[in-house]
Each structure stands twice: as structure tokens, then as C-alpha cells.
Amino acid sequence: MSSLAQATVNGLLAGGFYALLALGLTFAFGVMRIINFAHGELVMLGSYTTFVLFTRFGVDPFISLMLVIPLLGIVGALLQRYMIEPVLEAPHLNQILLTVGISTVMANSALMGFGGNFYSVSTAYSDAVVRLGSVSFGLIRFIACLVGLLLTVGLHVILQRTDLGRRLRAVSQSLRAARVVGIDVRRTFVTAFVISAILGGVAGVLSVMIMYVHPSIGFSFIIKVFAIVVLGGLGSVPGALIGALSMGLLESYVATYVSNGSGWAEALAFLVLMLFLVVRPKGLFGTE
């Protein structure tokens, strides 16, 4: 029984972390209809920034958010303005090739700058453990899950209740109609991509404490996150959370209770992905 509780907690925490990784990707798609394959590299950029600030200057990872957020915002704005914007109305294949290209350039720049080593940030509290009866879990994982939840709720509220949200939804529904009613489409897209990049950066700050960072980590993230986003419905913010939690729980139960299950858990993500693509391509919460 205790192992069931532990397996559930493991799954929920993993799911919360996945949600954090998936949020920026699904948001950018929801607004701009573009799959940003470089989202994993934005996470990586957040991680390396945190790592450098921590090891060179002793900056606490949570304080480094104050630099990571503006940095990723600027990177996001530049990427959107000079890279993504010119291809927004190009065929999907071109957009995919472009974002895959950005991802490769960023990963290889990281390799040149930092070498191929794996780095992790270890603070006084980064391996703190919370014990509740027979269940225990890592404090940072719990925080990451919480942040994932809060950001999902926050983003949902922004989209549904604010002026900015209405603009974002308008451009995603119809570019032409949005232009007709006087929305500055270009600026709205930049805003959307900046938010998406910042979400990636925040995920990076937490993931370098939870896991580690290395130049090709973005690629390993994007594969799983893509499966989650398709499961939840591409572009749906609550969908990403539900997809992430389901994936986390599913993996956890399989790995805990099935012999050789950890080997299967990863395959499971793609089985689910394929199943959804065939049976319900719009995902759990998708709109198209």
C-alpha cells in the first residue's frame, strides 16, 4: 500500500515537471500555430545561465530567475522578430526546418561554450527531502510541480480574463480578423513568444537542480514533451497539464509494478502518442 502512495506521488511530481517543460511549447503553438522544436534549447539556456551564475558568482538558483527571465525574454523576442516572423505564413515544413535549425545551432553553441560535460547545481537545499509518513520526495521536485501548476493556472487566467489574453486568442483564431479589428499582430506574436521563452527559462532553472544540463538535453526533453502536448491537445494550456500528469502517473505505475517496466515506460509515451494521432488527433483538449 505504501508503495502505491509513493508511486502516485512519484508520478504526480514527474507530471508536474513535465507540465513545466511542456507549457511554453503548447502556448507558442496555441497562439502562433508553430511547433518550436527549439523549446528544449530555451530550457537548456535557462539551465546554463543558472549554472554559471551559481558556480561563478554564487547566485542562488531562485534569485537567478531575476536574470533568467529578462534574458530569455530578450532571446525570445529576437528569435520571434528575426527568425520565426518571416516564416509564420510559410508552409509548416519550412517552420519545422527552421526551428529544428535553431535548436541545432543552440545545442552546438552550448557544446562549444561549455563542452560536453554534464553539470548540475547543488545548493544547501537542492537535495532536501520531504517525508510524509511512509512517502518521501524531493523538495525541489515538489516546488517544480507547484510552479508548473501555478503557471498553468496563471496562463489560463491571462488567456481567458485579460485584454492581452483576448488579443492572443484573437490572433490565434484568425490573423485577418485580428488585423481588421486593429490588433497589432506582430507585437502580439512577439509577446506570445517572449512568454513561451520565459516559461522555458523558468523550467530550466528548476531542471538544472532536479536533473542536470548538457548540450543535447533539449533534444531529449522535446521528444517527451511533444508526446505530452499531443496527448493534451496541441495548443491547449490545461491540456498540457492534464497530459503531463497522465503521462507521469502512467510511467510511474508501469515502472513500479511491471517487471522491466522502466525500459517500457519511455516506449509507452510514444505508444500513447501514436494511439492519439490515430484515434483522436486533436488530443484530450484540442480544438482542431
Place this chain on the structure above:
Amino acid sequence: MFRMLQRVLIVVCVLALAFSSVACNRTSKESTIKIGALWPLTGSQAAVGQEAKRGLEMAVKQINDSGGLLGKKVELVLEDDKSDPGAGVTAINKLLTVDKIKFFVGGYSSTVMSAVLERIKAANANVIAVVNGTTSSQVEQSLGKEKWLFKLYPYDYHYQSSNISFLKTVDPRPSKVAIVYEDALFGTTQGKFAKEFLQEAGFNVVAFEPFKSGTPDLSPLLTRIKNTGADMLFWIGYFGDCILLVKQSKEIDFNPKLFVGSTVWVGMPEFVNGLGKSAEYVIGIDLWTPDVQYPASSAYPSAFPSTKDWVKSYTDLYKQEPNHWSLVNYIAVEAIAQSIKKAKTTEFNAVESALRSLKANTPMGELSFRPSKFGGTQGFTDMVVFQWQDGKRVLVYPPSVATGKLKYPTPAWNKR
């Protein structure tokens, strides 16, 4: 304006290209002895390749600074396999046909090297290959008997037999062993030998579980292992997996008496930097660490100085601590160079027999090529076992190199 700038740039690029090819032609006309090498310089295993590169360059510099070979300079032709068998085959084709190398050193991944060595065999080009990576013994089973193949780096079974001869000395023995291994070629072959040797040695293996390397969460696997009541965790995985296995054992409060990472990744400085205090008591294995002390070779004192002197020249040059990847590459190049010197020619048969009879104390211990388990020719076979104690690697096995005593059993997480 922009147009013009663009044109100027294009002209500059073309000129740069032209000059660089002129430069290339000039060096290839010079008579050098070429040593081809293949390592993953980019991609996920780039850290290994970059470290290998430092060792290769250090050896070539040492040889050329002391007068070269047979009156010629040694030239290193280093190619990137990108951890990809296809890229590896392209690179070896280039080395064999364009550079026409006669000596080869490499490489890291067993998957890549299987393809590369098959290609060398098919080319039938009288190339001597010193293989100083590649742990999968499947390579030995299919190619080990080839006369041109000299295996410097230990195979998977050497890793595990060293580690398990250490575990046999642990008293009292852990009663339930859990083995977890990454599910690609590296982990599955090593895992198979680990299980076989542990059971032969009388250990009770209660779990034998694969996992996917690089997965962001190993807590479900560890929860499963914890449920078996295992008191020793024995794993085979890559660097990130080692970090997560230890970190998450703490998170779910899994308290085995021994944490044994049967992989060289546990010895990296980034392991202890990334884990901090949680790295304490963790046991790892390595071909070599800078703490091991071997004397200089009496026959080749400048090629093979003592461990201490070699580490000093490396750190002076690169301002960081070496690991075995640079040293094993340094040794591979020097072994070829000293054999060429002895043979007084670069002719295949003469160098091959000189290399076969080479005997030297190296900074990595005594080196000679001997027959091995599946018919191959093997250089190094013994690994060293260490434990992280107070943020330092303390060698605990074999007794001849030990620098301290094993701290055992590992206290529970909440008692540390």
C-alpha cells in the same frame, strides 16, 4: 549598402576557402607519419572526445618535440564520429582513402566502432588499429582475432570482474543485490556480465532491471527496487543516470548498504560537484585516476613518465585534471610511436610485431599485449575501485593501489 556588404563577404569567404585548401595541400606534400583518430567531438558524448583529443595532441607534441619519428614529424588526423555509426564510417573512409593512414587510434562507442572496424577489415589496407575505447565484448567476438587489431581498453567483462572481485572482499556481504542497467548496448552487455559474475560469486540478485538512459525521473524504478528489500544498489548507466540514481534514492529514502556505480562516470569531478554531500559513500570504478601512482618506464622514460609527472605536464598544459580518456589516448599514440621507432620502419609487419612485443611501465600501469577471453589481443585489463569520501576519490581496491579504507556500511540518508 547591404547588397555590397553581402558581396564583400562572399568574396572574403571564397578567398578564405582557397587559401585554406592551399594550406592543406602544402602540409600533405610534406612527408609526415599520419596517425588517424576517431572520437565523438560533438554530440552527447563530446566530453569524452574532447578529453581524448587533449591526450592525442599531448602525445603528438611530445613525439615531435623530441625529434619526431624516423626523421619525420607525426601528424594527427582527428575525425569526429558524432556518436553516429554512419558518420563514423564516412570518417574512416576519409581516413583510409584520402589521408591513407597506416595507424589508427579510437574510439568511444561500441556501436560506432563495430562499423568502423568492419570497414577497416574490409579495406584490407594494412592499418594497425589500437582500440582504446569500445567496451562491448561483441567486438572482440567478431573481430578480436584480427592481427591488426590491438585492444588497449578493457572490455565489459574486465570492468565487471574487477568490480566483483572487489565486492567479494566486502565484509559482511550485502545479502540482496539489485542491478539496474541502461537498456542500450553498453548497459545490457555490462549488465549481463555483472549478473553472471555476481551470481557466480554467490550474491543473491533480487532485481535485474533496465532503464532508459537520460530519462528525467528514476524514482519509480527505485521505488520498485526499494520494495524488493535490496541492500546493495549496483548500476550501469551514463553520467546523468548516475546523478539521478543517487539523488532520487535520497528523495524516496532508499537506504542500501552499498551504492556501486559500475561505470567510470561516477569518478568524474562533475559527479561530486553536482551531487554535493549526497555523493559520499558512493563507489565507482575506473581504468585509472590521477591518484594512482606508477613509476616511470625505464625503457621509454620520456614517452612514459611516472603517473605524477604525466599528470603534472597535463595540468600545466590544459589547466584541469586529466581523466583516463586523455591518458589512454596518449598511451595509444606513444605505443605506436615507440613500436615504429623500434621497427625502424612504418612497414606493417615490422610495426605489428614490435607492438606485439612492447613491454612498458606506463602512467596507467604495466602495458603489454596478451591473449584475452574471446581470442583478442588485450592491453589493460584491471580496473581500480574508489569511494567518494569527504569530496575526494579514495582508492579502495586493489590493495596495491589503495589510498584508504572502505567506509561501510553506508549510513541511512537521515543519519548522515
